[in-house]
Amino acid sequence: MSTRIYFTGYGEPTVLQVGPEELAPPGPGQVRVQFRAVGVNPADWRLVTGVLKDSMPLEFPAVPGSEAAGVVTEVGPAFEGFSVGDEVIWNGLPGAYRTEAVLSADQLTPVPVGVSLEQAACIPVAGGAAFSALKQLAVGPDDVVLIHAAAGGVGSAAVQIAQAFGAGVIGTASEDNQDYLRELGAFPVTYGPGLAERIRAAAQDAGPVTAVLDAVGTEESVAATVGLLSDRSRAVTTVPGTRSEEAGIASVQLQEGRIWEAATLAAEGLLTFTISGRFPLIEAADALEASRTGHVRGKIVLFP
Numbered sequence: 001m002s003t004r005i006y007f008t009g010y011g012e013p014t015v016l017q018v019g020p021e022e023l024a025p026p027g028p029g030q031v032r033v034q035f036r037a038v039g040v041n042p043a044d045w046r047l048v049t050g051v052l053k054d055s056m057p058l059e060f061p062a063v064p065g066s067e068a069a070g071v072v073t074e075v076g077p078a079f080e081g082f083s084v085g086d087e088v089i090w091n092g093l094p095g096a097y098r099t100e101a102v103l104s105a106d107q108l109t110p111v112p113v114g115v116s117l118e119q120a121a122c123i124p125v126a127g128g129a130a131f132s133a134l135k136q137l138a139v140g141p142d143d144v145v146l147i148h149a150a151a152g153g154v155g156s157a158a159v160q161i162a163q164a165f166g167a168g169v170i171g172t173a174s175e176d177n178q179d180y181l182r183e184l185g186a187f188p189v190t191y192g193p194g195l196a197e198r199i200r201a202a203a204q205d206a207g208p209v210t211a212v213l214d215a216v217g218t219e220e221s222v223a224a225t226v227g228l229l230s231d232r233s234r235a236v237t238t239v240p241g242t243r244s245e246e247a248g249i250a251s252v253q254l255q256e257g258r259i260w261e262a263a264t265l266a267a268e269g270l271l272t273f274t275i276s277g278r279f280p281l282i283e284a285a286d287a288l289e290a291s292r293t294g295h296v297r298g299k300i301v302l303f304p
């Protein structure tokens with residue numbers, strides 16, 4: 001018997017309930033996976049509170065979460081893609097907040113040797129978006145990338161991946177995260193009034209900004225991007241909306257193979273997620289509240 005975290009209507013994270021779930025045996029092309037770690041993303045609390053109800057309508061009861069890592073415990077008939085005992089990463093439509101799931105094998109990525117399941121669970125959404133955005137920008141050794149919200153899941157992955165691509169990085173964060181960004185290898189800048197001037201000052205050491213990844217999408221971050229970057233085609237946001245659209249900043253286009261590529265960087269020691277919150281799965285409501293603060297460093301992980 002599997003256990004799931006579900007909700008029957010939108011509301012505060014306390015609407016989440018815990019309940020048992022009977023799983024059907026895996027069919028052709030499917031495997032049963034025991035989740036060992038589940039990644040938490042801002043989209044999860046937005047899903048539960050109804051912020052996404054127009055863009056992602058749900059059938060209730062619904063299960064939040066779109067990324068997890070675990071172990072294959074059963075494979076469907078005549079299936080050779082994965083074997084019992086394989087470690088896999090899952091990324092898909094909502095439903096990761098459970099102990100086990102029967103999943104389509106085409107939504108799975110093998111966990112490379114040397115990557116823990118905790119790290120693997122963090123890769124799909126934040127790592128996948130960061131990797132995709134930097135590929136979209138064709139970031140390389142001649143670049144200095146400005147990363148807005150560089151201490152979060154997407155931002156901290158992007159700081160590391162940009163450096164893996166040979167680029168220099170200027171990152172924005174609160175005062176509390178300046179040392180953290182420095183440890184990641186970025187030139188840190190605090191956001192807030194005077195942001196563009198502080199970025200220009202950092203560029204004296206880092207070099208002029210040639211590309212921007214915006215992982216926060218505030219009026220301030222968009223204005224700084226517009227002020228600093230003459231070639232707007234070299235800006236991408238993971239927070240699409242009118243503000244970025246009007247400024248000519250493209251939305252991230254998720255790239256095929258991004259999870260495997262990001263996982264490979266993790267296996268090479270070039271991408272490590274800082275885990276700032278670990279919660280038992282049954283305390284998912286607390287994890288969503290922590291995510292909702294908007295000040296997560298790295299990632300939050302749930303443990304089934």
Ligand SMILES: NC(=O)c1ccc[n+]([C@@H]2O[C@H](COP(=O)([O-])OP(=O)(O)OC[C@H]3O[C@@H](n4cnc5c(N)ncnc54)[C@H](OP(=O)(O)O)[C@@H]3O)[C@@H](O)[C@H]2O)c1
Pocket residue numbers: 041042043125126129148149150151152153154155172173174175176177191215216218221238239252254291294295296297298299
């Ligand atoms: N389209 C996609 O596929 C995709 C994929 C992943 C994420 N996203 C979106 O991208 C955004 C970032 O996601 P995430 O997972 O990185 O979120 P997160 O882990 O919750 O990180 C949020 C970060 O934002 C920083 N921050 C808060 N206010 C800020 C401000 N005014 N200026 C600059 N930074 C600020 C915080 O740093 P401090 O604590 O230092 O303030 C925190 O580290 C979310 O909106 C998410 O939904 C989209």
